[in-house]
Amino acid sequence: MSAIAPERTGATMQAIGESQTIRLAPNYWPFVVPALVVVGAVIVFPWAFTLWMSVNRWTLGQSRSFAGMENYLRLASDPRFWESLVHTLTYTSLSVAAPMFFGTVAALIFDARFPLRGLLRGVFVMPMMATPVAVALVWTMMFHPQLGVLNYLLSLIGIPAQEWIFNAKTVIPSLVAVETWQWTPLVMLIVLGGLASVPREPFESAEIDGANAWQQFRYLTLPMIAPFLMIALIIRTIDALKSFDIIYAMTQGGPGTASETINIYLYNTAFSYYDIGYGSAIAVVFFIVIVALSFILLMLRQRSQWIDAEGK
Amino acid sequence: MSSRLLNQIGLFFAALVIVSPAILFFLWMISLSLKFEIDNGAYPPILIPERFAWSNYVKVFEENNFLLYLWNSVLVTGTATLLALLIGVPAGYGIARLKAERSAVVIMIARMTPGLSYLIPLFLLFQWIGILGTLWPQIIIHLVVTVPIVVWVMIGYFETTPMELEEAANIDGASSWQVFRLVALPIAKPGIVVAFILSVIFSWNNFVFGVVLASRETRTLPVAVYNMLSYEQVSWGPLAAAALVVTLPVLVLTMFAQKQIVAGLTAGAVKGG
Numbered sequence: 349m350s351a352i353a354p355e356r357t358g359a360t361m362q363a364i365g366e367s368q369t370i371r372l373a374p375n376y377w378p379f380v381v382p383a384l385v386v387v388g389a390v391i392v393f394p395w396a397f398t399l400w401m402s403v404n405r406w407t408l409g410q411s412r413s414f415a416g417m418e419n420y421l422r423l424a425s426d427p428r429f430w431e432s433l434v435h436t437l438t439y440t441s442l443s444v445a446a447p448m449f450f451g452t453v454a455a456l457i458f459d460a461r462f463p464l465r466g467l468l469r470g471v472f473v474m475p476m477m478a479t480p481v482a483v484a485l486v487w488t489m490m491f492h493p494q495l496g497v498l499n500y501l502l503s504l505i506g507i508p509a510q511e512w513i514f515n516a517k518t519v520i521p522s523l524v525a526v527e528t529w530q531w532t533p534l535v536m537l538i539v540l541g542g543l544a545s546v547p548r549e550p551f552e553s554a555e556i557d558g559a560n561a562w563q564q565f566r567y568l569t570l571p572m573i574a575p576f577l578m579i580a581l582i583i584r585t586i587d588a589l590k591s592f593d594i595i596y597a598m599t600q601g602g603p604g605t606a607s608e609t610i611n612i613y614l615y616n617t618a619f620s621y622y623d624i625g626y627g628s629a630i631a632v633v634f635f636i637v638i639v640a641l642s643f644i645l646l647m648l649r650q651r652s653q654w655i656d657a658e659g660k
Numbered sequence: 661m662s663s664r665l666l667n668q669i670g671l672f673f674a675a676l677v678i679v680s681p682a683i684l685f686f687l688w689m690i691s692l693s694l695k696f697e698i699d700n701g702a703y704p705p706i707l708i709p710e711r712f713a714w715s716n717y718v719k720v721f722e723e724n725n726f727l728l729y730l731w732n733s734v735l736v737t738g739t740a741t742l743l744a745l746l747i748g749v750p751a752g753y754g755i756a757r758l759k760a761e762r763s764a765v766v767i768m769i770a771r772m773t774p775g776l777s778y779l780i781p782l783f784l785l786f787q788w789i790g791i792l793g794t795l796w797p798q799i800i801i802h803l804v805v806t807v808p809i810v811v812w813v814m815i816g817y818f819e820t821t822p823m824e825l826e827e828a829a830n831i832d833g834a835s836s837w838q839v840f841r842l843v844a845l846p847i848a849k850p851g852i853v854v855a856f857i858l859s860v861i862f863s864w865n866n867f868v869f870g871v872v873l874a875s876r877e878t879r880t881l882p883v884a885v886y887n888m889l890s891y892e893q894v895s896w897g898p899l900a901a902a903a904l905v906v907t908l909p910v911l912v913l914t915m916f917a918q919k920q921i922v923a924g925l926t927a928g929a930v931k932g933g
Contacts, residue, residue, distance in 0.1 A: 379754030482903035
C-alpha cells in the first residue's frame with residue numbers, strides 16, 4: 349500500500365507537468381529503440397520461432413515436416429511429461445514454502461540491532477550470489493552416503509545415514525534443501541525492505557495497551573508487510589519453477605527420472621534427443637504453466653491490497 | 661540496561677543460528693579444497709587437516725585449461741555487461757520518462773521465461789550464421805540475462821531522480837540527448853554501479869547457456885567445473901578448489917558491494933510484482 353501512494357501522486361504531478369509543458373515535451377523514444385531491437389532479436393524472435401517449431405515434426409539432422417497439433421497431443425499422453433509436471437509442482441511448493449518461512453524469520457532478526465549485524469547479514473546473503481554450479485558440486489560431496497559430512501552430522505545426533513540425492517524417495521527434498529539454502533536470503537532481503545517501511549508508532553501504543561510480542565507480530569507487523577511477502581512469494585515461485593542449474597548439475601533428473609522437472613525434461617528432449625519440435629512444444633506449455641501460476645498469485649496480491657485498502 | 665544487553669546477545673545468537681548453514685557450507689568448501697585425498701576420505705571427517713594441499717589449486721590451473729576458461733568467462737561477462745549498459749541505461753531512462761509501464765511487462769515476461777526456451781531457436785540461428793565455434797553465441801544469449809537486469813534497475817533509478825533539473829535544461833534549449841548525457845546520467849551513477857554489479861554476477865554465474873553453446877575451447881568457468889565433475893577423475897580436493905575459484909570473484913564482490921547489491925535486488929524485487 350505504501351508502494352502505491354507515491355506512484356499515484358507521481359502520476360498526477362506528471363499529468364499536470366505534461367499539460368503545462370506540452371509543446372516542449374522532449375522525445376524519449378530514441379533512448380528506447382536500441383533496447384527494443386535487442387529485445388526483439390533475443391527475446392521476441394525466439395518465442396515466435398519456438399511457436400512455429402512446436403507445430404513441426406523436427407529432429408535435428410532429419411528433415412522437417414508440418415505436424416499441426418501433433419506434438420501437443422503427444423504431450424497430453426506422455427507419462428514422462430506428467431511425471432515431470434508433478435515433480436515440478438512438488439519441488440516448487442516446497443522450494444517456496446521453506447524459504448518464505450526461514451526468510452521471514454531471518455528478516456525479523458536482521459531488522460533488529462545487535463553486534464556484528466552487518467557482517468552476519470553479508471554472510472547470510474552469500475549463498476544467493478554464489479555460482480550455482482559450484483554450490484551444487486560441494487553439496488554433492490556433502491550428500492555422499494559414505495564420505496559425506498551430512499551423514500556424519502546426522503550420526504552425531506543419532507539419525508541413521510541417508511542416501512540424499514542418490515535415492516528416488518529423498519532426492520527432491522534434498523534438492524529443495526539446497527534451493528532453500530541458496531534462495532532464503534532473497535526472501536529475507538525483500539521482507540527486510542518491507543520491515544524498514546513499517547512505522548514505529550503503532551507498536552508503541554500496542555505496547556502501552558499490553559500486547560505481547562506475538563500479538564504485535566500477528567496483528568501489526570504481518571498485515572503491514574503482507575504486500576512484500578506477496579512479492580517474495582511471486583518471485584520465489586517463478587524462480588523455483590524455472591530452477592535448472594542445481595538439479596541438472598547434481599542429478600541430471602535422476603536417479604532414473606525421480607527428480608526430472610519439466611525444465612530438465614525439456615533440456616533432455618531438445619539437447620540429448622535433439623527432438624526440437626517436441627522440445628519446443630514442452631517449452632510453450634511450460635511457459636504457460638509459469639504465466640498461469642504467476643497470474644493467479646498476482647490476482648491474490650491485488651486482492652490482498654484491496655483488502656488492505658478497505659481495512660484502512 | 662542489562663536486559664537490553666541480554667536482548668542484544670540473544671539476537672546475536674539467533675542470527676548466528678540462521679547464518680550457520682552458510683558459514684558451515686563455505687568453511688567446508690574451503691576445507692575440502694585444502695585437503696589431500698586421504699583426508700577427504702577420512703571418517704570421521706576432518707575440518708582442519710595437518711597438511712594443507714595447496715597443490716589442489718595448482719592442479720586446477722595446470723590440468724584443466726582453467727586460465728583459458730577464466731578468460732572466456734571474463735570476455736563473455738564483460739562484453740555482455742558492457743553491451744547491456746550501453747543499451748539498457750538509455751532504455752531505462754526513456755521508459756521511466758515515458759511512463760511506459762507496459763514495457764515493464766515485457767521485462768517481467770523475460771523474467772518468467774525459462775532460459776532453455778531461448779536456447780533452441782537461438783542455437784539453430786547461431787548454427788545457420790555459422791558462429792557456433794566462437795564466443796559470440798554466448799555473449800549474445802547472455803544479453804537475455806543482462807539487458808533486463810540493467811533496464812529494470814535503471815527504470816527504478818531514473819524514476820526517483822528529480823525531474824526539475826531536466827525540465828530546466830529542456831527549457832534552456834538543450835536537446836533530449838544533451839539532457840540525458842549532461843543532467844540525468846551523472847546523477848544516475850550509483851544506479852549504474854548497481855546495474856553493473858548485478859549484471860556481472862548473474863552473467864558470471866550462468867550455466868545453462870554455456871552447457872549447450874560452449875565447445876571445448878569456448879567454455880566458461882561454470883561449464884568447465886561441471887565438466888570436471890562428469891568426465892575427469894572424481895578427486896574431491898581439486899574439484900572443490902575449482903568450485904572455489906569459480907565463485908570467489910562473485911563472493912568477494914558480494915562482500916564489498918553488499919549495500920549496492922541489497923539496494924538493487926530489493927528495488928528490482930519490490931517493483932517486480
